[in-house]
Amino acid sequence: METVDRDTAKKLFEHYRRQRDGIRNKPEMASICLICGSIHIIPKADDNRKLVCRNCGFAFYRYTCSACGRTIDGRDPKNPACGECGQRVCTCGVCDCAADTVIDNKGNV
Numbered sequence: 001m002e003t004v005d006r007d008t009a010k011k012l013f014e015h016y017r018r019q020r021d022g023i024r025n026k027p028e029m030a031s032i033c034l035i036c037g038s039i040h041i042i043p044k045a046d047d048n049r050k051l052v053c054r055n056c057g058f059a060f061y062r063y064t065c066s067a068c069g070r071t072i073d074g075r076d077p078k079n080p081a082c083g084e085c086g087q088r089v090c091t092c093g094v095c096d097c098a099a100d101t102v103i104d105n106k107g108n109v
C-alpha cells in the first residue's frame with residue numbers, strides 16, 4: 001500500500017473533498033480517509049474489497065476490477081453502487097452482476 005506524508009495527504013484530502021471525480025485514479029487515495037483526513041487506513045478484516053480508517057472507522061470500497069484491471073473506489077462518483085449486487089460498478093461497466101446472476105439462476109433449480 002502507498003504511504004503518504006502528512007502534507008501530501010492534507011493537499012489531496014482538501015482537493016478530493018471538493019472534487020471526488022478521479023479518486024479511483026489516484027493511488028495515494030487508498031491511504032487517505034476522505035471523512036477525517038487520516039492516513040491510518042488498513043484493509044478491512046472481513047471484506048477484501050474494502051479499506052477502513054482506523055481513526056474514524058469509515059470503510060470504503062477500493063479494489064481492482066476483475067474485468068479490466070482498473071481501480072474501483074466507492075468514493076468516486078464514477079464508481080456508483082449497483083442496485084442489483086451491491087458492489088461498485090467499474091468505469092468499464094462491470095460489477096458482480098454478470099458472473100453472479102448466472103451462477104444463481106443455475107444454482108437455484
Ligand SMILES: [Zn+2]
Binds near residue numbers: 037038056
Ligand atoms: Zn477517517
Ligand SMILES: [Zn+2]
Binds near residue numbers: 067068070091093
Ligand atoms: Zn473494469
Ligand SMILES: [Zn+2]
Binds near residue numbers: 086095096097
Ligand atoms: Zn451489479
